[in-house]
Amino acid sequence: MTIAEKYYAMNRAIIDFLKTQSLDVSVYKYGRVAQDIKYPYFQSDYKIKDGTQPFPSKQSGTYTEFDYFLNYFVAAKNENSNDAALFTTFEKVKEAIGNPYYIILQPIASVLKIVLTPEFSFKGGREVLMRGLILTCRTVCSNVLSEVAKQTTIENVVEVAEGALEYPN
């Protein structure tokens, strides 16, 4: 899988987990402008930190380190409500990523570190709360370009070697 394919696979793994928990919460991809959306919801993003190495091939792939961002948005009823239950869904997902019983992202990438971003809130028409996860991940991504190079035959190899043998007078 390429890094992009892996990103969507991670989104899919979280959606599948939410379904198994009977939670009707959407996971939006990055860049989605939240309009007329139903709270709570997740929005994810990714950023490659290191994804290059010399002589990659289709067989070896490219060793890639990246951050996967998962932000959770939820709306409180009013300023005086008890928000204790609002983040239960977020906590479930966080645990499912780190809990050895679930480790829902493991087949796609190795999660090395889980960092929580600070909670914040802002006031508009209603109070929206957000919490986020930053997952430091490593994986091996396949390459597309190496598909271009085909295998030669041994006869071709021998011809090239023979063609190099010249004797000056």
Add this chain to the structure above:
Amino acid sequence: MSQPTFIRVISQSTTGALGALPRSIVVAGREPIVGSIEPNTNTGLYKITAALVATFEEENPTAYGFIKALRTAFGFIGTTEIYLLSTQGVALTSAMLDKANYNPRAWSFLNVASQTNGLDDESTFLADCITAATWTTAAKRKVFFHSFSVEAGEYGETLPAELQLAGALTTKPRTKSLITNAKEAFDEYTDVYHDPLLACLCFCLYGGSIARSLGSLSDAHDFAEVDGDTYSAAFRATIESNSLAQYNGAKDQGGSKFVYDTFLNDDVNPPLTAQLETIIAQDYIDDFVPISVRNALQGAGRTGVEASYKGLLEIYTLTNTALNTLWKGGVIQTKADGTADYTLTLKTLAEIDALNPNWRAEGVIPVGAIVGQIRAYGAIHYANILFNYN
């Protein structure tokens, strides 16, 4: 400086389907062969080993040319084997040679022999030699050699047109002709003429304590069957001016004689062709390098390389390793600074794309992506060494 060990190295190399190029010799002649020794069905060649020589002579007592060749080949050194190609009395044809070449890697040297090597059978002997010389192309990786007998006489000696400059045999760059009148009485009524090149080739290829060069016939001079010629100075000059080989008449302190040069036939004088030893070395390199590369890949269970610069680097490394091995064996010359005298260059991606822009997509690396310049073995001939004749 040249290495003295090359010919010994290739003589001892293992032969086989993927081994080194074999050094075997085929002697062709018109004399019929009868008796218990059977030719190979596919090649038509009679394989003679030392144990079969006596049987051959007993069953073919008048095949003087072949008997002489066998005695020369097995007389002193003990060649492991030699192949005979009998035309059964008719002219040698390229079809016969094609058949003999059924296994192209089975032999490397071709010789034509008769009882008098052209003295009494000039037209037929030279016709067979021309057939053999024409057939022996560079692509076949073989060398044709023969001796031609010219009797020394008080009225002067002459060379046939075929052996003069621009002649049918002197224009063949894979041919080596030596002029000699050395002979021996086979019995009371029969003389047979020597083939010193055969003797010297056997000596160089199959043994001998020095065996540094085909030019050092003083080595081969130890053969009981081989002796020098007795030509006048004028005829020696004639032979030399036609770029042909001969005993040069000089002797070392032991009384041994030398071949004047070992350059292959050329239609100009001095000859521009390579030494016989250099041609042998080039054939050996041409054979060793591809087989070495092929063995390395097949031994690792590979069916090829990636058609990319990475795959090309792999071929370059394998080729360079093979050439380095050959240099250590003395097959490639050494430069004054002590390093191997060859260059191997990998072209740039742009240069390779110019050969074929679609080579990666097609999966075929263009020939010429790697280029080399190799200076193969060159012998130091005794003729070039100053002797003390006091």
